[in-house]
Amino acid sequence: MASVKEMxxxxxxxxxxxxxxxxxxxxxxxxLRRAQTAAENARPYARRMANVIANLSAGVSGPSAPRLLxxxxxxxxxxxxxATSDRGLAGGFNSGIVRAAREKxxxxxxxxxxxxxxxxxxxxxxxxxxxxxxxxxxNYEVGLKPATFALxxxxxxxxxxxxxxxxxxxxxxxxxxxxxxxxxxPTVRQLIPAExxxxxxxxxxxxxxxxxxxxxxxxxxxxxxxxxxxxxxxLQNEAGxxxxxxxxxxxxxxxxxxxxxxxxxxxxxxRQAQITKELIEIISGAAAV
Numbered sequence: 001m002a003s004v005k006e007m008x009x010x011x012x013x014x015x016x017x018x019x020x021x022x023x024x025x026x027x028x029x030x031x032l033r034r035a036q037t038a039a040e041n042a043r044p045y046a047r048r049m050a051n052v053i054a055n056l057s058a059g060v061s062g063p064s065a066p067r068l069l070x071x072x073x074x075x076x077x078x079x080x081x082x083a084t085s086d087r088g089l090a091g092g093f094n095s096g097i098v099r100a101a102r103e104k105x106x107x108x109x110x111x112x113x114x115x116x117x118x119x120x121x122x123x124x125x126x127x128x129x130x131x132x133x134x135x136x137x138x139n140y141e142v143g144l145k146p147a148t149f150a151l152x153x154x155x156x157x158x159x160x161x162x163x164x165x166x167x168x169x170x171x172x173x174x175x176x177x178x179x180x181x182x183x184x185x186p187t188v189r190q191l192i193p194a195e196x197x198x199x200x201x202x203x204x205x206x207x208x209x210x211x212x213x214x215x216x217x218x219x220x221x222x223x224x225x226x227x228x229x230x231x232x233x234x235l236q237n238e239a240g241x242x243x244x245x246x247x248x249x250x251x252x253x254x255x256x257x258x259x260x261x262x263x264x265x266x267x268x269x270x271r272q273a274q275i276t277k278e279l280i281e282i283i284s285g286a287a288a289v
Contacts, residue, residue, distance in 0.1 A: 018256035025249035032242035071193035084124035093244035147234035175233035184240035
């Protein structure tokens with residue numbers, strides 16, 4: 001059994017850890033507010049972009065359709081973009097994204113497809129490289145600053161360069177969609193060929209005439225949409241990461257408090273047992289005299 005001194009040392013150590021987790025929780029809560037606002041503000045823009053693309057796509061078909069919309073006609077070569085965070089201490093946030101990525105990549109490889117991987121964030125890179133290291137072609141770090149369009153553009157440019165060079169046929173983005181503080185959903189979204197939600201087209205029965213024609217507008221808009229979707233994913237990830245970190249550190253703080261209480265009770269019992277033992281020895285010695 002540990003001595004009273006050893007238990008006091010352990011209690012002091014747990015209290016120090018509790019102070020750290022409490023501080024992390026407060027920092028994550030403060031950053032979550034800003035990240036959640038940014039993610040929610042980006043959603044209407046992404047929805048409006050999807051709405052315009054759906055309207056334009058309704059009037060485009062056949063060989064005149066842009067390649068980003070129609071695809072290459074093959075689905076043999078796949079590019080998987082996996083977006084996680086650079087840091088941990090966020091419960092199962094990064095693991096959930098990586099699990100979805102492994103399932104997607106595993107299914108593609110089992111079907112005989114060629115797979116290339118781009119990771120955004122160190123956690124995804126470190127976990128996926130152990131299994132799929134030979135499929136890696138690039139990695140981007142998120143950094144400590146809030147996600148911006150400048151961060152999404154190089155990633156989008158890399159994706160477009162690979163597609164324009166006929167090195168990939170299908171591009172898939174995997175990230176965590178922020179639903180609420182307690183719910184983040186790993187999401188798989190196809191970027192190329194662009195997925196068009198027909199329900200978004202012609203809202204409220206409205207019809208539009210475009211100048212220049214739909215094909216010319218889509219040629220400009222679809223590459224821009226890649227950057228928008230990647231930025232939206234990064235913002236969703238950022239909000240989800242801070243929400244998961246706040247929840248995880250709050251649980252750690254509570255667990256540390258419970259552990260301190262249990263150790264304190266155990267220490268008091270040990271100290272009482274030592275006092276009782278010493279009293280018995282003194283009484284026994286006095287009776288022997």
